[in-house]
Amino acid sequence: MRGILAIETATDACSVALCRGGEVLERHEVTPRQHSQRLFSMLAELLPDGRLAEHGIEAIAYGSGPGSFTGLRVAASAVQGLAYAACLPAVPVSTLACQVATALREGLVTDGQRVASLIDARINEVYCALFQVESGQLVQCGPAQACPPSALVLPDAMPPVVAVGSGAAYLDKAPAAFRAKLEHIDTTLLPRARDLLPLAERALAAGQVQDAMQVRPVYVRDEINWKKIPQQGKQR
Amino acid sequence: MLVLGLETSCDETGVALFDSERGLLADALYSQVDIHVEYGGVVPELASRDHVRKTLPMVEEVLRSAGVAGADLDGVAYTAGPGLVGALMVGATLARALAWGWGVPALGVHHMEGHLLAPMLEDERPEFPFVALLVSGGHTQLVRVDGIGRYRLLGESLDDAAGEAFDKTAKLLGLPYPGGPHIARLAAEGDPARFDFPRPMVGKPGLDFSFSGLKTYALNTVEDCRAAGGPSEKDCRDIARAFEDAVVDTLVIKCRRALRQEGLKTLVIAGGVSANRNLRASLTEALARERARVFYPAPRFCTDNGAMIAFAGAQRLAAGQRDDADTAVRPRWPMEELPPLEGAA
Numbered sequence A: 001m002r003g004i005l006a007i008e009t010a011t012d013a014c015s016v017a018l019c020r021g022g023e024v025l026e027r028h029e030v031t032p033r034q035h036s037q038r039l040f041s042m043l044a045e046l047l048p049d050g051r052l053a054e055h056g057i058e059a060i061a062y063g064s065g066p067g068s069f070t071g072l073r074v075a076a077s078a079v080q081g082l083a084y085a086a087c088l089p090a091v092p093v094s095t096l097a098c099q100v101a102t103a104l105r106e107g108l109v110t111d112g113q114r115v116a117s118l119i120d121a122r123i124n125e126v127y128c129a130l131f132q133v134e135s136g137q138l139v140q141c142g143p144a145q146a147c148p149p150s151a152l153v154l155p156d157a158m159p160p161v162v163a164v165g166s167g168a169a170y171l172d173k174a175p176a177a178f179r180a181k182l183e184h185i186d187t188t189l190l191p192r193a194r195d196l197l198p199l200a201e202r203a204l205a206a207g208q209v210q211d212a213m214q215v216r217p218v219y220v221r222d223e224i225n226w227k228k229i230p231q232q233g234k235q236r
Numbered sequence B: 001m002l003v004l005g006l007e008t009s010c011d012e013t014g015v016a017l018f019d020s021e022r023g024l025l026a027d028a029l030y031s032q033v034d035i036h037v038e039y040g041g042v043v044p045e046l047a048s049r050d051h052v053r054k055t056l057p058m059v060e061e062v063l064r065s066a067g068v069a070g071a072d073l074d075g076v077a078y079t080a081g082p083g084l085v086g087a088l089m090v091g092a093t094l095a096r097a098l099a100w101g102w103g104v105p106a107l108g109v110h111h112m113e114g115h116l117l118a119p120m121l122e123d124e125r126p127e128f129p130f131v132a133l134l135v136s137g138g139h140t141q142l143v144r145v146d147g148i149g150r151y152r153l154l155g156e157s158l159d160d161a162a163g164e165a166f167d168k169t170a171k172l173l174g175l176p177y178p179g180g181p182h183i184a185r186l187a188a189e190g191d192p193a194r195f196d197f198p199r200p201m202v203g204k205p206g207l208d209f210s211f212s213g214l215k216t217y218a219l220n221t222v223e224d225c226r227a228a229g230g231p232s233e234k235d236c237r238d239i240a241r242a243f244e245d246a247v248v249d250t251l252v253i254k255c256r257r258a259l260r261q262e263g264l265k266t267l268v269i270a271g272g273v274s275a276n277r278n279l280r281a282s283l284t285e286a287l288a289r290e291r292a293r294v295f296y297p298a299p300r301f302c303t304d305n306g307a308m309i310a311f312a313g314a315q316r317l318a319a320g321q322r323d324d325a326d327t328a329v330r331p332r333w334p335m336e337e338l339p340p341l342e343g344a345a
Helices: A035-046 A069-086 A095-105 A166-173 A176-180 A193-205 B033-039 B044-066 B085-102 B111-121 B162-172 B180-187 B212-227 B233-262 B277-289 B306-318
Strands: A004-008 A013-020 A023-030 A059-065 A090-094 A114-120 A126-134 A137-147 A161-164 A182-186 B002-007 B012-019 B023-031 B075-081 B106-110 B130-135 B140-147 B150-156 B266-270 B293-295
Touching (some): A035 B085, A095 A161, B012 B306, B023 B306, B075 B306, B106 B111, B150 B233, B162 B180
Parallel strands (some): B075 B106
Antiparallel strands (some): B002 B012
16 A cells, blocks of 8 residues: 555544555544644654655545534645645545445445445534445445435435444434335444545545645535625614 | 744734744735625634635745745744634644644744734834733733733723724624724714713723723614614714724723833734724824833734734744644633743844
């Protein structure tokens, strides 16, 4: 495997991993709301100095989202800075895909299965994308979306599905037709940075890289519901 | 000491490069006002999202214009607080990542210390000790300054900050956000004799402020004008004048009182409201009578900016201060908790 540093901070987990000379090192902590505080200590445990290129790092992968807005910005800002300072490319990877890769490595899903990857989106919504595992590779079926659990749908012809992630905790509110397709639910799974590494390696090989300036969170929920002045009611 | 400074505590993105020998080498400032204006105030989530887009390109612009490479720096300073937590986190994380990647130290700087030291970016610099009036949309404080990090709070607003009162009164008059400059523009043509607004807390001893009552007084005056078929454009100009005069008078009275109480002859004024011309003129005149001097930052460094953070950071980095591995941003951060710096600046 190529030398890649990976950062995943979209959920309650602050997770960093490093692949160097075929060896994978990881620091993974469940530290809600403390990602920006912990991130640099964890990075320093993997690489005592920040000289990425000298340590054979060729690219910096990050979980681009969706997930906690603040968490996404911690990863994006860190990757912007590291990629810019070290003149390295960045590789964005969907956090929902990373989560499925974690589930696959941990044996929660197996080859040939369908997976609904779900993350708590707050305000009674979930982020969701469907994946199929084919020969150890993840194939995403359709775009990631943010919706209330009651709006989740699966095609009638789809075989049974495994649901993973913090958003799966809300599946009791999903439509009966959706729930009928679920063969297993794991609500505790959190995406781990080490599982970004193989996904990033493939993306890197396919040239799917970004310049530091292009690094952005993928919020999925882009319509912001604050009221503009005309909607704020009486002004005086 | 060559230091890059990043400021992202609210709705302005500021990046600057300061050198202890050569002074300010480059600075860039971007205001998000156009994003927030339709909401009538700063929307924190939108502010954070915009900082993620703007900050790194501005870092590159500043380094390029000064012909400096990141690894040549002696450190990266950033605003660690006080401010909006999400917005602070963007600048803090980017700054720390850049510093780590370049192999140089990072240091979180106190936003208000940045404002307080901004007049030292000018050729004519104040000397310690002095009294500082920090006056912005988020703060109204009088501070005794005996050196960098040697601060004693003398008084502060018990409710709205002066800039906040400007913004809220502007909204009452149907003026866009941020209201300070709009009020000042109207006030310049207003009749100072028509309305007489109170000067809050000047009759009481002490150096605290209160501006929320002034805003209510403005509201009642607008209502009176409405009952009479207004408020007309002239009504608005006259109200703006009366309001601005009341704020300025109050600030001048308290500054004079603070200087007398502390036995000092130097006043430094910083923060967004310090750009107000009426305030500058009134303070200069009032303090000349006291044979005291007043120092201001250049108008472009009155509002939030990267230069003041680079400057404050350079002083502290030069003294060997730097972030711990686990440093966190501090949305609330009393300035008196800052460590003193002996013999600097």
